[in-house]
Structures are given as C-alpha cells and as structure tokens.
Amino acid sequence: MMFSADGMFLPKPRLFKRQSFNFLASFHPQKSAPKPPHLPLLADKCTSMNQLKQIHAQMIVSDRIHDDYAASRIISFCALSDSGDLNYALKVFNTTRAPNSFMFNTMIRAQASSSNPFEAIILYIKMRKLGLIPGKYTFPFVLKACINCCSLNPSKQIHADVVKFGLELDMYIVNGLIRCYCICGDMGAARKLFEEVPEWKLLIWTAIISGYARNFCSNEALALFDQMLGQGVEPDAATLSSVLSACARSGSLEMGKQVHVYIKEKRIEVGLILGTALVDMYAKNGEISVARSLFDKMAERNTASWNAMICGLAVHGHAEEAFRLFQEMQKAKIAPNYVTFVGVLSACCHAGLLEVGKEIFLSMKRVYGIEPGIEHYGCMVNLLGRGGKLAEAEELINGMLCEPDIVVLGALLGACKDH
C-alpha cells in the first residue's frame, strides 16, 4: 500500500492537478500497460474518508458506481468503519437507484447504534415496502434499534416478521427479541421466548438474566443463574455484571462474594463495567471499605462508577467522604448526572447540611443543566423540614414540575409533626 503515515495521499490536495489521483496512479506500476485497479476491493483497503472519496470519484467517473458491488463497498466503509462517515454513507445510499438488501442491512446496522436509532426502523419499513427479504443480518440490527429507541410496538411487529420469514431459531435474532422485551419490561414475553429456545447458549442466558436484573426481579435473575451453572454453562463478564447487580439490589452479599471469588479464580478481566458492578454490590451491601479499595484500583471510571461509590458512601452515613469524592469526580472531569445528585443530596440529608444542600440543589440546573427530579426534591424537603423551614419546604413543593410523591409529602408531614 502506498498510503502515507498521515493517511493523505498527497502533501496537500490541489484541485485540477493530475496529482490528485496519485493514490490510484500508484496502482498502475507499468505506464505501458495500465491495468484498471479493482475499485471495489480498493475501497476495502481504505484507511480514511479522504482515500475513499478518491475511489468513489473514480467509480463515478468510470460509471462503476451503478454496479451493486461497487456501491456496496463504498456504503459499507462509510457506514461501518471507524474512520467512516455515516452522513456520507447516507448520501451514497440515497442516490443509489435500487439499493439491495446488503445495503439496507448495512445502513440499518449503522443507524441502529447512531444517535437516531429510529431511522433504522424507518429503513426497515422502506426495505419491506420494496419487497426486499429481511434476513439474519437484518433483524439483529433492527432489533438493536428497537432496544436503543426503547419502543415496544415495532418490536412486536418485527417479531411477527421474524416468524414470517422463518428465523425464530436464529440465536442472534432470538437474543435481540428477548432483549427487546426485557428493555420494554415485558418479562412475560421475554421468558416465553427463552423457554422456546432449543439450545440455551451463554448469549441467551445472559439476555434473560440481565433482563430480570434490570427489571428489579433479583430473585428470578439469581435463580436462573443457578440453573445456568447447573447446566455447566460458564458465565462471562457480561453475565456476571448482571448477576452482581441482582446481588446488589437484593442484599445477597454472600452470593456477591462468591461471584467475586469466581472472577478471581477464572482470572476474568475486571474492566469498567464489571468493576463498577463489584463496587456497587459491595457498596450497597454496606461493605464500604471493600468497595472503596476496589474503586481505587479501577484503571478507568465513568459516571456510573463514581455514582456507585458516592451513593454507597451517602447511604451508609459517610457524608463527608461522599462530598470529598464528588469533588474528586469533578477534578477528574467526569460529568455528574441525575443519579450523582441523588447521592450527593442524600449525603446532605444524612449530615443535616442544609446550606450546602441548597447550594448543590440550585447548581444542578444552573451549572449542570440537570432538571431536579422527585428524588432530589425528596432530599430537599427532608432537609428544609428538619431545619424547621416548613414554609420554604411547602413553597418548594408547590414549584415542582412533577407531582409530589409519598416520600416528598411524608417528609413534609413528618417535619410538621416534629415542629
């Protein structure tokens, strides 16, 4: 390959100069007998959009762009490669006269994990209207789009299509369907699919276990995990993070510890997510020092990792430490989110820090652009009420965007009784 180190073919691309196609020229070693380069294959060898655009230009000039295979290679690179460009892929796709199912699959796959997953569903509908047959490389991605959109209705429609096209036994597709139903909270539908799977691969176990864990059905999640181990299936990091989440929420410290031992024994890599799950499990179960030492050892931490530790400290009465960690989090330039402030404000509640709490509460929207939710109001009413500021607490409740719940009103009533 003749690519230069910076991925550019030329020091500086100049319009209308022969050199502009230097890269392509490099595939004509003999001037006497120039052999046309195989453009579609060349598209696969690109490492940058710059290179791809030159090949695309050549395809247009030589009229090869109307060749299905050639256009597919261009779309595939732009849509899926790391150095691609989804908008460019869309432009090429939209100007293709008769996109085939490979192109649709590629675009659906790319759009499913984009910021506009719904576009993938729209593409799927277009594909069906054109009479193209969706296949095993269509459904996993359109289902992923459903998961990222969090919408149940198209999932049912797509489920019907899966059956219609006879693909209900494809592991990747069943996995997608189960996850769809789990995300939408329809554990009944998810379980039914799970029971019908002919062979329970790890993938499927993980889908159903994480579904139960995410929907706060910790006992079902742990029971299925037991069943899975009983069948000799070995869990991986993804399975174990869901199991740890179930242990965290159900107070199953012993089970959580066993999982930790298993991770050590099997030398499973503890990355960001599994690390966070461990910290959360120990923190929620009151093993703050274990949680803390694991947290400190993490090579990478995201907002969720900090949240697990901060909330754990706050709930177990270590308000000062929770604050200190919140400050460290900001120093580390990790953006706090909604959950972070639930932790920080509940630390204020535990420590009775009214003024600090007020300041943080106001900063939520002003500094971080996060609209306070019911949990944050709950903390504030609690703080104001305990400080005897009943009128202020009532005023705060009246100004809420959401309806006050039992926690908020209970905090106010309790304060009224005390004062």
Add this chain to the structure above:
DNA sequence: AGATATCCCC
C-alpha cells in the same frame, strides 16, 4: 460476493 450480540449507576 459481502456482516451479527451482551453488561454498570436511579
């Protein structure tokens, strides 16, 4: 003549 999936914090 072409490719696939999962997980954490409320």
